[in-house]
Amino acid sequence: MHVPVLLQETLAALDLKPGDKVLDCTFGRGGHTREFLKFVGPHGLVIGLDVDRAALKAVEEFKDEPAFRFARCNFRHLDSALALADVRQVNKVFFDFGVSSPQLDSSWRGFSYLHEAKLDMRMDERQxxxxxxxxxxxxxxxxxxxxxxxxxxxxxxxxxxxxxxxxxxxxxxxxxxxxxxxxxxxxxxxxxxxxxxxxxxxxxxxxxxxNDELNSLKEALPKAVQALARGGRLACISFHSLEDRAVKQFMVESAKGCICPPAIPQCVCQVNPTLRLLSRKVIAPAASAIEANPRCRSARLRAAERL
Ligand SMILES: C[S@@+](CC[C@H](N)C(=O)[O-])C[C@H]1O[C@@H](n2cnc3c(N)ncnc32)[C@H](O)[C@@H]1O
Missing domain, CATH: 1.10.150.170 (Putative methyltransferase TM0872, insert domain)
Structure with missing residues (x-):
């Protein structure tokens, strides 16, 4: 049974409500999506995105779920995906960056240094x-x-x-x-x-x-904030310091707003903050979760609320 990384912490950060519209930008095997659906209920909506064709197999398991939709696309195009689904705004956006365990374990995809395979590593084989x-x-x-x-x-x-x-x-x-x-x-x-x-x-x-991962992430985050309704929440799980640094920097700057140089005594840019940080400290998995799934050791969660 696949236990989604930092699940309870993510649910607490997103504070899901019945009727919420949720965008899960990294559907994977649908581990988080499955839990989101329980909270949003029949009047809510969970839209899953993933670039990897392998995700389509997991999508099959959700075919009888009326509150679920899926689009195979890179999350850097999440704005187009929402437009195509005729959804203007969502209440929650979630990212669980990086590769999934099945991607790492699929020896033929070349993601792992432990398995012999052709050098590949593409998440999207159309690339x-x-x-x-x-x-x-x-x-x-x-x-x-x-x-x-x-x-x-x-x-x-x-x-x-x-x-x-x-x-x-x-x-x-x-x-x-x-x-x-x-x-x-x-x-x-x-x-x-x-x-x-x-x-x-x-x-x-x-x-x-x-996979141009860091640029995709940097393009997607402002679009995610744009897509969020006021009071909506953004939660991001990173797996290495480069991702976490980019998420932290984006959230801190969005929570600050003003981009005037420090030497200017009074704000002239009039850039308003768009996010409120839910916690200054990054959230890491509990020791018991790491023991059960050592691969989640480096997972880090950050969350913010749309102003
Ligand atoms: C860590 S897994 C997500 C696991 C998922 N939360 C679950 O519980 O099953 C990350 C997933 O994001 C996908 N992914 C990575 N970068 C992406 C991107 N730029 N656009 C869309 N999907 C991406 C990968 O293909 C992978 O399936």
């Missing part, structure tokens, strides 16, 4: 560029930049150089070929001291780059 193109065609400097910016990998330059050297002989085709190159690039004494897999940061970086 042309996969991890294969990034690894085999990007310039060394660009590769190093991706590994540093999206993976915070301190061996980024060396790994990029080793990738370029390896692919000069023949393309790097699979996850395990890439893992070998990464292992060769990071000195053994460093690898031995780390408790995490040496390829973890590189794989995270490549996945973020292939």
């Amino acid at each position: 042309r560029e996969s991890a294969y193109e990034v690894v085999n065609a990007y310039a060394e400097a660009k590769l190093a930049e991706i590994l540093w910016e999206y993976g915070e990998e301190r061996w980024s330059k060396r790994i990029a150089a080793f990738i370029v050297e390896a692919r000069a002989n023949r393309p790097i085709e699979t996850t395990q070929e890439l893992v070998s190159v990464i292992k060769a690039a990071i000195p053994k004494e460093v690898r031995d001291k780390e408790d995490q897999h040496p390829a973890r940061r590189t794989f995270q970086a490549l996945r973020i780059a292939v």
